[in-house]
Amino acid sequence: MISSNDFRPGVSIELDGAVWRVVEFLHVKPGKGSAFVRTKLKNVQTGNVIERTFRAGETVPQATLEKRTMQHTYKDGEDYVFMDMESYEEARLTPAQVGDRAKYLKEGMEVNIVKWGEQVLEVELPNSVVLEVVQTDPGVKGDTATGGSKPAIVETGAQVMVPLFISVGERIRIDTRSDTYLGRE
Incomplete structure (x- = not known):
């Protein structure tokens, strides 16, 4: 159990049979009446965002999430296959479970799989990845006065805006x- 006074962004709680992550919170102490905590919660499974108010000091169940480091080994048809780095067990995730993070998944990449019980909630990628540019227009000499950018497609199929000097x-x-360019490797 966690008190509403201990809410911070990123804290996960169980509410109405689902896992919610605190996005924002505000502890309000009005001049008259008791204090309360106004929160913005995001459903980890569906992505829905709600606003909910709790009394100050009210306790709610904290979600017990398990985070495992797994390696993306290969893609089998539609499914993504991950291997647990400790027990060497395989886990198959559907494109819906991986979500939009699939655009940066590369074979051999280590990611964190977040589970709630036996249910996979999300795939956490590293904060940055190094990928090779496979398609982009050549930079035109003289177009650099404004520090422009151009679209580039990387080896996983994701499209990223890059500076004009980047080439295939x-x-x-x-x-x-x-989804932003950080630099050359």
Whole structure:
């Protein structure tokens, strides 16, 4: 159990049979009446966001999440196959379970799989990945005055905006949280 006074962004709680992650919270102490905590919660499974108010000091069950380091070994048809780095067990995840993170998944990449009981909630990628550019337009000389950018497709199929000087075959570092170019490798 966790008190509503201990809510912080990133804390996971169980509410109405689902796992919710605290996105924002505000402890309000009005002049008249008792204090309360106004929160914005995100459902980890569906992505829905709700606002909920708790009395100050109210306790709610904290979600017991298990985070395992697994390696993406290969893609079998539609499913993604991951191997547990400690027990060497395989786990198959559907494209729905992997979500939009699949655009940066590369064979051999280590990721964190977050589980609630036996249910996989999310796949956590590293904050940045290094991928090779496989397609991009050549930079035109003289177009650099504004510091422009152009689209590039990397080896996993993801499209990222890169500076004009990047060419095919270069390895670039990409921020997986914001889908932005960080630099050359």
